[in-house]
Amino acid sequence: MKSVHIFVPATIANLSCGFDVLGACLDTIGDEMKISLTDTSEIRITKIEGAKLPYDVDKNVAGVAVMALLKAYKKKIGVDIEIYKNIKAGSGIGSSAASSAGAVWGVNYLLGNPFSILELVAFAMEGEKLASGNAHADNVAPALFGGFTLVRSYAPLDIISLPVPKELIATVIHPQIEVKTADARAVIKQNVSLQKAIQQWGNIGGLVSGLFMNDYDLISRSLEDVIIEPLRSILIPSFNEVKNMANKSGALGCGISGSGPSIFTLNKGMKTAKKVADAMENEYQKTGLDFDIHISKINTTGIKIIKN
Numbered sequence: 001m002k003s004v005h006i007f008v009p010a011t012i013a014n015l016s017c018g019f020d021v022l023g024a025c026l027d028t029i030g031d032e033m034k035i036s037l038t039d040t041s042e043i044r045i046t047k048i049e050g051a052k053l054p055y056d057v058d059k060n061v062a063g064v065a066v067m068a069l070l071k072a073y074k075k076k077i078g079v080d081i082e083i084y085k086n087i088k089a090g091s092g093i094g095s096s097a098a099s100s101a102g103a104v105w106g107v108n109y110l111l112g113n114p115f116s117i118l119e120l121v122a123f124a125m126e127g128e129k130l131a132s133g134n135a136h137a138d139n140v141a142p143a144l145f146g147g148f149t150l151v152r153s154y155a156p157l158d159i160i161s162l163p164v165p166k167e168l169i170a171t172v173i174h175p176q177i178e179v180k181t182a183d184a185r186a187v188i189k190q191n192v193s194l195q196k197a198i199q200q201w202g203n204i205g206g207l208v209s210g211l212f213m214n215d216y217d218l219i220s221r222s223l224e225d226v227i228i229e230p231l232r233s234i235l236i237p238s239f240n241e242v243k244n245m246a247n248k249s250g251a252l253g254c255g256i257s258g259s260g261p262s263i264f265t266l267n268k269g270m271k272t273a274k275k276v277a278d279a280m281e282n283e284y285q286k287t288g289l290d291f292d293i294h295i296s297k298i299n300t301t302g303i304k305i306i307k308n
């Protein structure tokens with residue numbers, strides 16, 4: 001029985017201005033998975049630790065993503081999946097995406113990489129569709145490609161890997177409340193004014209340029225979301241206060257991670273990132289809610305093998 005044990009990273013989707021198109025891969029937060037090929041010709045979730053999630057392959061994003069891959073592979077093979085969760089479901093740092101991406105990456109690796117990373121993104125998106133009703137790629141793309149990714153187009157799927165300025169460090173605060181992606185999608189509007197759209201696409205262009213040019217000031221000016229954040233931030237206790245404190249402490253920018261409730265910042269250098277994390281923590285203590293806080297480099301590799 002061939003098997004691989006992998007680390008599957010958490011991810012920050014949207015990055016303020018890039019709703020459903022931009023994402024970043026984290027380094028210090030993630031799940032572990034063990035994927036094995038078997039001769040049962042069945043997909044099975046054999047172990048889940050760290051979270052209460054369905055073992056039924058039709059209801060677990062890992063099972064659904066592997067089904068999509070095997071449909072394209074066309075040969076009958078069996079797959080056993082073990083999931084060790086550290087990323088809580090509904091945290092906004094790509095919990096479902098990690099399971100979808102890890103499962104298809106592991107199976108592809110064991111089969112000798114018949115599929116490209118872009119094809120794996122498409123299979124993993126089937127898992128995202130199960131989790132949130134929408135086959136978005138802004139978490140699965142950075143988990144699979146690593147670094148920063150831009151989904152330029154969904155049809156056809158076109159994903160661009162963006163450069164990672166060396167000194168960029170992310171912080172993430174995760175209040176222990178659950179905001180379901182489906183609920184966070186329900187509060188947003190389907191129409192956008194032209195004035196806001198102009199501001200938003202200016203910022204996306206600015207952020208992408210800033211990453212290419214290593215221009216931290218430009219990155220900072222561009223980390224602004226005038227469309228989604230004003231509507232979604234009401235679901236996150238003390239969002240504005242935390243953002244204020246993070247910005248005062250020197251963060252390049254602060255926004256909602258994915259659909260929340262996690263809040264992220266990007267910073268230049270570890271020293272500033274630690275100062276910002278402390279400020280966010282101090283502010284959040286006032287809410288009386290439990291929370292986790294993470295400081296992480298941007299992970300340029302994506303999924304990593306722990307043991308072959």
Ligand code: ADP
Pocket residue numbers: 053054059060061062083088089090091092093094095096097099100130131132179180181182258259
């Ligand atoms: P996040 O924003 O952290 O990715 P989501 O809200 O997108 O979280 O996804 C979590 C939802 O997906 C939950 O309803 C959860 O039950 C469901 N789900 C199904 N399988 C998994 C899995 N393997 N890992 C995480 N969530 C899963």
